Amino acid sequence: MLENKTGMIFGVANQRSIAWACAQACAERGARLAFTYQGERLKENVEKLTANLDGSLVVPCDVTNQADVDAAFQSVGKEFGKLDFLIHSIAFAPKEALEGEFVMTTREAFQTALDISAFSLTQLALAALPLMTDGGSIVSMSYYGAEKVVPNYNVMGVAKAALESSTRYLAEDLGKHNIRVNAISAGPLNTLSARGVKGMGAMLKHIAANAPMRRNVEAREVGNTALFLVSDLSSAITGETIYVDCGFNIIGIQRHFDET
Numbered sequence: 659m660l661e662n663k664t665g666m667i668f669g670v671a672n673q674r675s676i677a678w679a680c681a682q683a684c685a686e687r688g689a690r691l692a693f694t695y696q697g698e699r700l701k702e703n704v705e706k707l708t709a710n711l712d713g714s715l716v717v718p719c720d721v722t723n724q725a726d727v728d729a730a731f732q733s734v735g736k737e738f739g740k741l742d743f744l745i746h747s748i749a750f751a752p753k754e755a756l757e758g759e760f761v762m763t764t765r766e767a768f769q770t771a772l773d774i775s776a777f778s779l780t781q782l783a784l785a786a787l788p789l790m791t792d793g794g795s796i797v798s799m800s801y802y803g804a805e806k807v808v809p810n811y812n813v814m815g816v817a818k819a820a821l822e823s824s825t826r827y828l829a830e831d832l833g834k835h836n837i838r839v840n841a842i843s844a845g846p847l848n849t850l851s852a853r854g855v856k857g858m859g860a861m862l863k864h865i866a867a868n869a870p871m872r873r874n875v876e877a878r879e880v881g882n883t884a885l886f887l888v889s890d891l892s893s894a895i896t897g898e899t900i901y902v903d904c905g906f907n908i909i910g911i912q913r914h915f916d917e918t
């Protein structure tokens with residue numbers, strides 16, 4: 659399905675990363691992939707994970723450093739010649755911002771969260787444009803806290819709202835180049851990022867009890883949706899946020915616990 663296509667994947671930290679699930683789905687369907695990592699401490703992880711992916715490339719890229727971004731796309735241009743898709747699976751907020759009350763968010767935490775988690779999509783889309791000569795597809799990761807209040811998600815909810823809105827504006831700008839831009843709103847997963855969050859275990863239980871499908875999402879299901887969105891199967895879908903959450907977001911009032 660992705661034979662002769664090349665993709666760039668941002669946000670692999672370890673084997674549980676959503677970005678890695680996306681990479682596996684795409685690699686299994688024949689894509690040639692470039693991976694970026696943030697900081698030297700993640701370099702070895704990413705190199706080990708990708709060691710047996712034929713023709714893959716691993717480059718450093720901290721999105722807060724434009725020179726890194728330019729160098730990463732230059733490497734991809736040199737090695738691959740063109741780019742067909744890009745998967746954005748990066749987010750950050752200071753730990754203190756993901757606990758307590760949203761009203762306590764500092765200017766610095768707000769700026770950091772929005773810069774790394776939302777602005778970076780626009781930054782990477784612009785950098786990818788000259789390489790997407792044959793059209794392309796850009797996919798990012800969001801979460802329900804963008805739309806509705808989720809305890810502790812706080813400034814990340816604001817950042818994801820900006821990410822989803824950016825998806826729509828980018829879809830309009832890049833549509834004329836046959837580049838599609840979509841977001842996946844994934845249900846919570848037990849990843850490195852989620853590990854740092856207080857009450858994650860209780861939240862996973864709440865989803866398993868209340869989602870229409872009575873279970874949590876698996877990373878491979880998010881990866882398969884990313885595969886669909888970067889493939890030609892989704893050729894008329896752009897600007898959307900697609901929920902991959904076992905239906906949790908459609909529920910208005912939760913059913914009573916003793917009704918199965």
Ligand code: 1JT
Binds near residue numbers: 811
């Ligand atoms: C970040 C973190 C972005 C955790 C994230 C995230 N997007 C989803 N999660 C998991 C999550 C976190 C909270 C939550 C529900 C899901 C941590 C590092 C910064 C970026 O609310 C209860 C807080």
